[in-house]
Amino acid sequence: MEERQALSIFAALSQETRLRIVRLLVVAGEPGLPAGAIAEEMGTAASTMSFHLKELEQAGLVRSRRESRSIIYTAEYGALSGLIRFLMEDCCAGRREVCEPALAVATGCCAPDAPRACS
Amino acid sequence: MEERQALSIFAALSQETRLRIVRLLVVAGEPGLPAGAIAEEMGTAASTMSFHLKELEQAGLVRSRRESRSIIYTAEYGALSGLIRFLMEDCCAGRREVCEPALAVATGCCAPDAPRACS
DNA sequence: TCCATATTTCGATATCTCTAGAAACATTGC
DNA sequence: GCAATGTTTCTAGAGATATCGAAATATGGA
Structure with a gap:
């Protein structure tokens, strides 16, 4: 892993909500969870959750896929x-x-x- | 390790200069390095280095001791x-x-x- | 087509972080 | 005591981050 990605991952994990998201998705496993369910679990606004999920995705910690109307997030082990x-x-x-x-x-x-x- | 400290360490390591400081001190080992030498190595102002070293120390990643006029920093493995x-x-x-x-x-x-x- | 659902993007604001010069503090040697 | 050296604290400013409501986008179903 390059230093740049490591820095990006450290930054992503240094935020309480995002660390909890990663934990949640690691436990959720392969099927993953839709953005809305994660937002509800964390008690944040949908737009805030979208911001954090984008950060995590850009750091390479999560992956997303569309499934019908939902966007499903999974952990990148x-x-x-x-x-x-x-x-x-x-x-x-x-x-x-x-x-x-x-x-x-x-x-x-x-x-x-x-x-x-x-x- | 508690979540709180983990968050603090992630934040500390998410900054390029600080990550390089940790690396430097890990290699330096037990004898450690004085703040001034670290600042010179990194090419930052003394006050900036002091700021970063304080962050690292508060996160528990480094320890400091005074030795004559110098303050020596060592990595906390x-x-x-x-x-x-x-x-x-x-x-x-x-x-x-x-x-x-x-x-x-x-x-x-x-x-x-x-x-x-x-x- | 039109409406409902799920999510993202935009815009604004508040807060935190990084940087470095200037001043203050601590130690040593003369 | 005084000057020199090494480091920290203070202050200020520029930039990044986190938050959320409102608006925009994408999908599915009646």
């Missing part, structure tokens, strides 16, 4: 794992203090007998 | 690994698409025969 990779490779440079704790978490998350949720 | 953990545990919830690629990176980074740098 690759952007999230790419960001984690960026943090480890960029911040690990020359040091292991960052990478090793991350390895421990990832190992716990992804063990064959781990529950579906990683926390 | 725990905040970085904590952020990675936050991303994995918060975004992995119910899904493995994020965690598994992260595990692959971390494994490569931290293998016994891996070079000091993780990328």
Whole structure:
């Protein structure tokens, strides 16, 4: 991942509503959620939600598709794992203090007998 | 890591100069670098650098100590690994698409025969 | 075609962020 | 005590961001 996209993703995730949107969409999974449902869940005006969703889409964190009258948003898992990779490779440079704790978490998350949720 | 601190860290890292500062300090390691040296490296005014360093310190990404006339800044590795953990545990919830690629990176980074740098 | 629904774009406003010069503060050495 | 050095705080201004109502756009159904 290039620095420019990482900066863009950090900016996108630094806003409370947008972080909650990403969380919501990650849990929602493949089927995703229509913009209106997200706005209702967050308690914001439709236009405000549209603004935030555009930010997230431009950062590459979500993808949208039209389905009849609705526009359905889904999480882009690759952007999230790419960001984690960026943090480890960029911040690990020359040091292991960052990478090793991350390895421990990832190992716990992804063990064959781990529950579906990683926390 | 609490959502509040994660938001604060995302905001801190969403600014190009600050991201570069973190990178610089991670590489600098334990001895750290004085504010003036960082400002010179980045080509910013001392007051601007002070502003950014304060942001980073408030986010918990760096720590400062006085040494004679200089103030030395060092990276807080725990905040970085904590952020990675936050991303994995918060975004992995119910899904493995994020965690598994992260595990692959971390494994490569931290293998016994891996070079000091993780990328 | 016309109306209802879902969402985005536009316009305006309030707030926050970034920048750097000037002044203030802290430390050291003479 | 005084000057030099290193850093922070203050102040101000330019630019970016977040919010929402109103208007515009797109789709589906009667």
